[in-house]
Amino acid sequence: MKNRFPTLTQIIPVLSILCVLFYGWTAVMFLWKLSSWLFFLTFGEIAVLAAYASVTNLVESLVLLGILLLAAALLPARWLKDDFSLRGGALAITLAGSMLLINHLSVIDRLGPVAYWPLWILGALLFGMALSSIASRVTIVGRAIVWLGDQFSVFLFILLPMSVVSIVVLLARMLF
């Protein structure tokens, strides 16, 4: 069973790409909201909001990573598992990126009627698969994705401990 999943060294770059995208988006939005929160929330309360956001980002990163790992386990190994840091990285960029895009398009009202939404999801998946295929064939694209994953890994040393502390904070708030 263990052989059906990629190794930890292949998983970490994909997780780091997901974390940077999700945490990064939230950080920008957090700064956008901060000016209004400062009108009526204390610094301690704003820190709690940051904790909620941090835990949410961790969960969404792990959920998407879990989906990719499940796909790697279920699909033929050469489709995804064997080169997970590259193909998984490409899919991570595409899926997380499409979520950011959907958020933006819905705000500017360019998303179209709900009937088109399955097309968006299908399109994102197809684009992700195409990108992962291109990445494995075109060396510069593949190297770029792997390089991104490696470079982003450093952020995990900040983001993951921050999320663990946030979990403790929120549990304490729920219990006491």
Added chain:
Amino acid sequence: MRQLSRRDLLKLSLAALGGAAAARLAPFAARNPSNGRPNILLLVFDALSARHMSLYGYARATTPNLEAFAETAAVYHDHYSAGSFTTPGTASILTGLEPWHHRAVALSSPVKRSLSDNNIFRLGRGEYTRIGFAQNLLADVFLRQFHRDLDLRLPAQSFSYGNPLLIERLNPSDPLAYFAFDDFLVGGFKFDTPYSGSAMLGVMDRILRRGVTRHPEIKGRLRAEVCFNGYFYYQNRVLFDGIFNTLKKAATGDRPYLGYFHFWSPHEPYFPTPEFTGLFRDGRRAVEKPEHPFAPAYLHTAQQLTQLQTAYDQYIANVDAEFGRLMDSMSAAGMLENTCVIVLADHGQLFERGVHGHASRLLYEGVLRTPLLIRLPGQTRRVDVRTPTSNVDLLPTLASIMGVASDLQTDGQLLPGLGGVEVPQRSLFSVNAAENSAFLPLTTGAFALIKGTRKFLLYTGYAGLDDRAELYDLAEDPDELRDLSRADPAAAKQMRDELLAARDAADRAVLSADRK
């Protein structure tokens, strides 16, 4: 052992009969639990302006049911909201404090944390079953903040279609969870940023929101019969039925109830049901008034305001009909006999000077003058009170009606008509300080002082705009068209000094308490 005499037998027989009767009556005692205290039912209509209610003399028959209700109630004709939008207006209802004391002045703000126990629900502690419901998320912030004093908080999406609020499933008792999820990560209110803070939750939210329009109950009926307040799809008929059922259940409890129900309607967007959309095609136009330098950049045309005003009036009539239906249902079920019903609003609505709504800085009568009707259990005649009163008066008045001693802070007074004294020259304040920090002095804002028939307005501290003072005599000029501040500078100065002294004293008290 002494033999029983005939007299003893008679006593025993009477005692047995009395015991049997008491045993039969006991269940009624359990079902009629108030032990002298009445149920309290507060119905708060968001953005209901007294200036648009036929009850208060408006030309269109917008409120026939409230007029019928008023025949056996105390009716307050010069009643004011302490704030011009939901956050300060509702906070003043719930805390009995002026906005510069409770500090819920910015959009979406909770009240000052040290006042979390200073609310109307605290009055009923131990004696009442306290129920809170607010369809407006800005008002729901306070119910979350006061959750320790609520026995039942109905989620804001109750009686609506679908459940777009994720947080209700996670941690509804943490007031900050609302700001984290509904205000930020998921994105319920999007005044300051339209984007969801979480990419994944944002997508899920959009799917859920879109999906709810395909709910079998409302599919194909949107805009005709179903209201949408920006986050919930609902029907007023279903909503009021839900409130009735909640009250019916509460009435069987072992304690009287204190119910606070804050309806979104008749707040915009206006969705009168088809039977009301044909009303008021009378050609009535909005009163033409000059533009105001503190109005927002985008102004509506007179024609647009007239159309919006008609839709608003239709919606008020629609909501009034639902109110009438609720009262009829409660009356038929015998639920009004021991219930004090209070009808009020958190603020009003403007249709003048190019401005529609209540989000502007303007503090004219349309946005500040709100209804207040109080019917005590068993009340058989109408009482009209024509001295100025405020929503901050509700807390001390509730304490009196509930028969409880209150040590809560309040800026209000016991209302006239319910034991309070009429003070014609009483000073009332209304505030729009949305552009201030709650933790700093309120230097920027629009402030109103109402005293007798005089109303003084001060717009101060806005960057790029000079301070502006206005003075009106509401008795002679109810449309506030003749500014007397130059004709009577002494009166204007006196009211300005009083207003600023009150504001500064409040700032000093709040900030010194913070430092301690």
